[in-house]
Amino acid sequence: MTDTSTRPEPAxxxxxxxxxxxxKGLKIGFKTQSxxxxxxxxxxxxxxxxxxxxxxxESGSGKSTTAxxxxxxxxxxxxxxxxxxxxxxxxxxKASAAEMQAIRGRDIGYVPQDPMSNLNPxxxxxxxxxxxxRANGVATGKQAVRERAIExxxxxxxxxxxxxxxxxPHQFSGGMRQRVLIxxxxxxxxxxxxxDEPTSALDVTVQRRILDHLESLTRDYGTSxxxxxxxxxxAAERAEKLVVMYKGRVVESGxxxxxxxxxxxxxxxxxxxxxxxxxxxRIQSSIAPSHSHGLEISDEGADDAELMxxxxxxxxxxxxxxxxxxxxxxxxVYSIRxxxxxxxxxxAVDDVSFSIPRGTTTALxxESGSGKSTxxxxxxxLESITSGTVSIDGKSVGALRGKxxxxxxxxxxxxxxxxxxxxxxxxxxxxxxxxxxxxxGIGDRKSRQARVHELLNQVSLPVSMVNRYPGELSGGxxxxxxxxxxxxxxxxxxxxxxxxxALDVLVQGQVLDLLTDLQTELGLTYxxxxxxxxxxxxIADNVCVMQKGRIVExxxxxxxxxxxxxxxxxxLLEAIPGAAFEFGR
Amino acid sequence: MxxxxxxxxxxxxxVAPLEDTPLRAVDAVDESEKPRSSWDDAWDAMKTRPxxxxxxxxxxxxxxxxxxxxxxxxxxxxxxxxxxxxxxxPESGHPMGFTLQGLxxxxxVIYGTRASLTVGLLATVIVTxxxxxxxxxxxxxxxxxxxxxxxxxxxxxxxxxxxxxxxLMSVLPSRTPLTVAxxxxxxxxxxxxxxxxxxxxxxxxxxxVMASTALGVSRFRILLRHVVPNAITPVIVVAxxxxxxxxxxxxxxxxxxxxxxxxxxxxxxDIDAARSSLRVAPMPLIWPAAAxxxxxxxxxxxxxxxxxxxxxxxxxxx
Numbered sequence: 001m002t003d004t005s006t007r008p009e010p011a012x013x014x015x016x017x018x019x020x021x022x023x024k025g026l027k028i029g030f031k032t033q034s035x036x037x038x039x040x041x042x043x044x045x046x047x048x049x050x051x052x053x054x055x056x057x058e059s060g061s062g063k064s065t066t067a068x069x070x071x072x073x074x075x076x077x078x079x080x081x082x083x084x085x086x087x088x089x090x091x092x093x094k095a096s097a098a099e100m101q102a103i104r105g106r107d108i109g110y111v112p113q114d115p116m117s118n119l120n121p122x123x124x125x126x127x128x129x130x131x132x133x134r135a136n137g138v139a140t141g142k143q144a145v146r147e148r149a150i151e152x153x154x155x156x157x158x159x160x161x162x163x164x165x166x167x168x169p170h171q172f173s174g175g176m177r178q179r180v181l182i183x184x185x186x187x188x189x190x191x192x193x194x195x196d197e198p199t200s201a202l203d204v205t206v207q208r209r210i211l212d213h214l215e216s217l218t219r220d221y222g223t224s225x226x227x228x229x230x231x232x233x234x235a236a237e238r239a240e241k242l243v244v245m246y247k248g249r250v251v252e253s254g255x256x257x258x259x260x261x262x263x264x265x266x267x268x269x270x271x272x273x274x275x276x277x278x279x280x281x282r283i284q285s286s287i288a289p290s291h292s293h294g295l296e297i298s299d300e301g302a303d304d305a306e307l308m309x310x311x312x313x314x315x316x317x318x319x320x321x322x323x324x325x326x327x328x329x330x331x332x333v334y335s336i337r338x339x340x341x342x343x344x345x346x347x348a349v350d351d352v353s354f355s356i357p358r359g360t361t362t363a364l365x366x367e368s369g370s371g372k373s374t375x376x377x378x379x380x381x382l383e384s385i386t387s388g389t390v391s392i393d394g395k396s397v398g399a400l401r402g403k404x405x406x407x408x409x410x411x412x413x414x415x416x417x418x419x420x421x422x423x424x425x426x427x428x429x430x431x432x433x434x435x436x437x438x439x440x441g442i443g444d445r446k447s448r449q450a451r452v453h454e455l456l457n458q459v460s461l462p463v464s465m466v467n468r469y470p471g472e473l474s475g476g477x478x479x480x481x482x483x484x485x486x487x488x489x490x491x492x493x494x495x496x497x498x499x500x501x502a503l504d505v506l507v508q509g510q511v512l513d514l515l516t517d518l519q520t521e522l523g524l525t526y527x528x529x530x531x532x533x534x535x536x537x538x539i540a541d542n543v544c545v546m547q548k549g550r551i552v553e554x555x556x557x558x559x560x561x562x563x564x565x566x567x568x569x570x571x572l573l574e575a576i577p578g579a580a581f582e583f584g585r
Numbered sequence: 586m587x588x589x590x591x592x593x594x595x596x597x598x599x600v601a602p603l604e605d606t607p608l609r610a611v612d613a614v615d616e617s618e619k620p621r622s623s624w625d626d627a628w629d630a631m632k633t634r635p636x637x638x639x640x641x642x643x644x645x646x647x648x649x650x651x652x653x654x655x656x657x658x659x660x661x662x663x664x665x666x667x668x669x670x671x672x673x674x675p676e677s678g679h680p681m682g683f684t685l686q687g688l689x690x691x692x693x694v695i696y697g698t699r700a701s702l703t704v705g706l707l708a709t710v711i712v713t714x715x716x717x718x719x720x721x722x723x724x725x726x727x728x729x730x731x732x733x734x735x736x737x738x739x740x741x742x743x744x745x746x747x748x749x750x751x752x753l754m755s756v757l758p759s760r761t762p763l764t765v766a767x768x769x770x771x772x773x774x775x776x777x778x779x780x781x782x783x784x785x786x787x788x789x790x791x792x793x794v795m796a797s798t799a800l801g802v803s804r805f806r807i808l809l810r811h812v813v814p815n816a817i818t819p820v821i822v823v824a825x826x827x828x829x830x831x832x833x834x835x836x837x838x839x840x841x842x843x844x845x846x847x848x849x850x851x852x853x854x855d856i857d858a859a860r861s862s863l864r865v866a867p868m869p870l871i872w873p874a875a876a877x878x879x880x881x882x883x884x885x886x887x888x889x890x891x892x893x894x895x896x897x898x899x900x901x902x903x
Binding site for chain 1: 598
């Protein structure tokens with residue numbers, strides 16, 4: 001076993017031999033116009049009292065469907081079509097609506113995925129907590145319910161709970177809302193808590209704090225926890241047992257550490273190999289690097305003067321290359337209207353300086369609100385610069401207008417975060433990729449078509465894709481189309497704004513490999529914006545850590561990961577789920 | 586759960602046999618399905634609904650009647666009046682009876698279709714084009730243009746279409762289908778403009794617009810190529826429904842005697858003419874009114890079907 005963490009084994013896990021939850025041959029189908037579509041095709045697993053189990057899988061694997069079926073909350077068209085869900089020996093698939101209602105909340109708690117939409121914005125937090133307490137019969141009487149509500153919020157880690165009760169969801173941050181939801185889920189001391197991606201919408205450091213808190217609470221109460229997650233690292237760190245799902249089936253299950261150290265099923269092996277962790281190194285390109293911008297020294301007998309001149313030339317080229325993209329004292333101030341005629345200033349980016357050598361990747365890391373995406377927009381000239389300069393290849397981009405700006409667009413291309421938003425749903429794939437070529441008047445119809453085919457090959461998608469529409473493609477495929485569009489004009493620089501954050505681990509790995517290969521092949525320079533330090537390790541040469549609009553630390557990736565000098569950077573690094581694990585690779 | 590017997594693994598480590606779930610390549614492309622645009626999806630959603638086919642057939646019929654009225658009757662709607670037949674009941678060759686003037690009701694209903702439909706179509710086209718242009722410019726460029734256009738729209742919006750049309754029509758020197766359509770459009774465009782503006786505001790803040798900007802596509806071209814096509818669906822829905830309401834508005838104006846001049850055959854005029862003898866002979870009023878209702882209803886039904894097909898949220902609620 002390669003586990004290096006020092007978590008004590010749960011005391012209750014072995015104390016009982018009757019399973020708390022037993023799922024046998026569970027099948028779930030969704031009714032559509034053309035009959036049932038199977039989402040879950042025979043799932044078995046068992047949970048003992050006090051145990052923590054994590055279901056891991058990519059989107060569409062049926063993991064959330066399995067979890068919601070336990071508390072009979074399948075979305076509209078879903079239906080259990082076979083198998084049993086035994087909770088303390090009672091088959092929940094046969095329970096009546098009234099029986100389910102009694103079990104839900106009281107015996108089985110649920111923490112939903114999205115803290116932003118799962119609290120009703122028109123009711124105060126106190127009202128919603130009290131509602132749950134009353135519904136589960138934990139306390140009766142106005143005073144008792146109120147006191148219990150305060151207790152619940154205190155347990156959930158909200159300090160001034162009695163004040164907080166009167167507040168409304170919009171006054172809470174995402175992390176605080178998730179604490180409230182966890183508090184509600186645990187308010188009646190359920191035997192089982194289902195946590196469906198409880199922290200995937202939160203920043204990594206917040207995620208870590210909340211999971212730590214959830215862990216200590218459930219350990220105190222002896223609650224079993226069923227985690228649903230796409231993150232193998234998180235699953236292994238937080239649960240003793242893993243169930244790996246793929247296309248509606250369990251492909252592998254067992255003790256977390258053993259599965260990670262010794263994955264048996266090829267799918268699990270793939271997942272483990274793709275999981276970004278601290279143990280991994282920067283992805284090496286499978287293509288031999290080209291020397292398109294290096295000067296070769298001929299070994300013919302040249303005289304000294306010529307050699308000296310060439311050496312000097314190379315040195316200068318190297319110097320220019322080191323500052324290929326140069327950002328100096330960059331600031332961006334937004335004025336926010338405060339009602340009436342008052343405005344306040346928000347310094348989204350505050351005196352930021354860094355430079356990126358040609359042909360390398362610099363990652364800009366930070367949590368939401370750190371100003372990293374604003375830097376990307378300033379570099380792309382999608383927002384105007386308040387003060388400071390951004391120069392690319394010695395040319396300041398802030399002053400570009402008209403024709404110069406148009407030429408700049410040709411050399412600097414973006415890939416955005418949301419693969420569902422960045423492609424026009426009314427444009428076919430072919431038109432989308434050809435758009436930059438048409439815009440810049442490159443080639444005729446025929447040569448453009450050839451270029452589109454070439455680009456599709458470059459991002460490993462079949463040529464038959466040209467007639468498809470974004471709505472038919474998966475997130476990873478859309479992101480590869482976005483990369484193809486960015487490459488169409490043969491740019492020098494690509495700004496990737498959270499370009500892989502929305503993708504499943506395997507797809508993410510595939511896109512990162514692609515980006516690395518393209519960089520080597522085409523000598524591209526990347527500015528890589530992300531909140532995920534684990535990904536940074538895989539792709540970046542240099543890292544700048546941003547906090548509240550400022551760069552707090554920068555250096556090469558190896559330096560930052562080996563020896564972070566700032567407390568904030570250390571926190572970020574520690575928060576990477578599964579950081580303490582060594583994966584079996 | 587089957588236990589595992591592979592050496593070195595704990596007994597509760599379960600591994601599914603590979604043949605149960607054959608592994609596919611990561612993020613493989615399904616090439617078997619035919620490519621489809623969102624318009625294809627809308628068409629698929631529409632063609633399965635009986636209501637679509639009923640309203641489509643009715644609309645088609647109304648259009649054919651309007652273009653080729655002589656195919657449906659050989660009786661002249663304006664000549665051959667026989668006063669003895671005034672307000673007479675149906676007889677052979679005259680299935681719907683006669684008007685007060687002794688003209689054939691069936692022929693008048695058939696020939697009246699053209700005026701009603703012309704006004705409805707013209708007004709819809711004008712309103713839609715004007716509304717889309719003004720609404721998208723206001724929504725896309727914003728600023729003072731938006732402020733001015735929105736306030737002007739509000740002024741017209743505050744005046745009820747029919748009331749405004751009554752006032753304006755009563756002072757107009759010439760009254761033709763075109764002038765009626767223009768007057769109706771004058772008071773109806775703000776509705777479409779508002780919808781288009783809202784829809785454009787939503788579309789212009791999307792990531793694909795930012796992506797195109799970063800590609801160097803000009804602002805106006807982005808409006809034409811990306812924003813308008815993505816913002817237009819709610820307008821199409823409202824336009825289909827409003828076609829019916831314009832036909833009603835024309836009939837209302839003609840009924841009040843200030844729409845089309847009495848020389849022009851239209852359902853509204855005929856309803857007005859039959860009003861005086863409604864108690865003795867209701868049929869000359871009921872037939873054109875029924876034609877009006879069926880036409881309007883078919884456009885409203887079509888609007889409903891189109892909305893369901895284009896707006897998945899409305900479809901889910903059904």
